[in-house]
Amino acid sequence: MKETDTKFLEDSFKKYYFEHFDLIKVPERTSEREFGYQKFNSGMTRHLSIKNDKELHLLFMQNIPSDVYCSNGYYTFPNLPMNEKDWKEADLIFDIDAKDLNLPCRIDHTVAVCSDCNEISKTYDKCTKCNSTKLEKKSLPCLNCINGSKNQVEKLIEVLVNDFVISKENIHVYFSGNEGFHIHVYNSQFQKIGSRERSELTDYIMFNGMIPETFGMKKFKPNRSDFPDINEKGWRGRFAKEFFGSKSNRSKLISSFVKNPLDEYPSFKNTLQTVSKKIGVKIDPNVTMDIHRIFRLPGSINSKSGLTKIHCEDLEKFDAYTDSSFLSDDPVEILANCPIEFKLRNKKFGPYNNEKITTPTFAAAYMICKKLATIA
């Protein structure tokens, strides 16, 4: 990133941090957590330990980081190297990202930025100008993407609350600041379980790895009463609702399964896959499995967008592109090459085709973070 761009982002981030310390609070049991941060154009500094809000704010003011992270894990010695930290437990965390939803709209608002010559195009394998293969995909997620992610969050919460009896107060939903949501779960029965156990949980949540027998389908002599009921709890019920739809259809389908189990078994297996794609919760399993992750700190800015990772009190009403935008509206002159139209704080911007324009800081930062503009 150009020095003028870095300087601009640092100045605007600093102003935000100074004015919004109220949004940046240390998490509970602060001194047991590991903190880390990144500065523009430099690597990660981690294994930091912090005692309170004051120390945290100092870190922000002294370093003006591009991104700040805090561990989901709790340690006896958070500032020692990983194998000496003495891991105690970890909050359950989830990442739901629009890019994992494969929505058809995605292609409309994704471009490739060439790392060698900055050319922007819709060709994703190599640069149309210099043939370089070093391309970075940049997406400006649309409302459809955000709503799709919200829908996944709701499905996740349903599983957490109904199947795992985690109370709603212990489930905190945050907009990630970029393309999706982060969910933090506190005080659950899963605090102390390791990575392999969490991997099993992700398969459960994503509705992965089922065998037909779980849903009553057997190769030999399946039993009518073993098939799930539409009103059943858990995945059996959710599957039945999606697949059978109605009671009468259920009865009809089961009759054919029971009649020709050997023939029906393979197709039932395929059905499970198809239904899984539809009703499984699309979380990033690697995040949930990680018990040592440093995860973006709530209240900090996401340098991929210049937007804030912010708590969503009311997910349904949450407006990602208004409620997470906190940078100032001081005008700034930029050279914008942003072929995608976007909306921030209820204002439309773009598309811009290599134009010199003046925009409010929050919109300029958004484009600069996406590498679709530079300070003029």
Added chain:
Amino acid sequence: MLGADQIAKYPFVQDAGQYLKDQGFRLEQFGMDPDLEPIVKKAFDRIYTAAEGKTYKSDLIGNQASKEATLPREVFSFLLAIVLLKLSGMNTLIKRFALQESIRAEKYLEADLKISNNPSGSVILTDEQKSIRDVAAQIIKEISNVEISKPEEKNEGNYTSGKDEWLVNISDYLTRSIHFHEREWKLINRKVENGKVYLSSHQTVRLIRKELGMYINSRLTDTKTPEMIPGFENYVNKLVSLAKKFRTFTVDTGEYPPCIKHAIQVLEKGENLPHSGRFMLATFLLSKGQSVEQIAPLFKNAPDYNERVTLYQLNQLNGTSGSGTKYSCPSCEKLKTQNLCFATSECDNIINPLQFGKKRK
């Protein structure tokens, strides 16, 4: 806390010495009193049966101590078996004994959890049945720290016995089930409700099998070795020679690399060898020209041994069934990452255990 029948079924939860004392006996009496001699003989038989890889059949009938005299004999013979084993100092026998005792305990636990289980769900449990069930649940808690409960079944103050279902916390379930490889143990293939996993009595016991084995084993190893008891020498000597018989079953490991020797030792001790270790050992021996039938007995002592499954898996590795490809022994580098390598200077920078001992030019 335990009733008479329960002590006979689960003698390992008792403090051995204390129990004898409470019943008014001293160890020395068993070496001298001809009336007590049959109990010592029974203790020896119990070990012998276990050494043969068989589960000792108790005199309990229908899980109840049939006669007044049966109970003390059951419990005493168990306690005396421990004394004899300790006196012999033969660890192979201790392992074998512990394994068989835990298989035996598993059967009782399962039966007790399932007690008077009625699929129609409307049978009212007697106080006695309820207590038997509760004791089994308590023993499971004691050895594994896993709390199990029945789904809500109280019916106007009476306990009814419904489906064969027990509830276990998801987290307790997961920390154990991840070691099982069958698909039906995946959480997604279980009924999950209200933070609990539903398991049958059989599955509940299977879940804590490893801990049961470890518990019984530690009970044996933790017991102090007493002074030789006059009258026991004969039995102890027999045990020592019995143990020798099992040593001959050992594979000659003279020319094997340290990783393979180590794996064989682990198995002989009746300890658990991870899947990766079994894979290494089997592929190594198969490459050395051993047959599936020769190799299978090596795994006999493993806590989760199942002959059919073992043969099946070996045949897969050998390429005699399944895909038809013969699997090769992993490289030293791979084994290092799996913590299976125990390199010595003799390994001499070879890249695969199969090269061990072959002079390199």
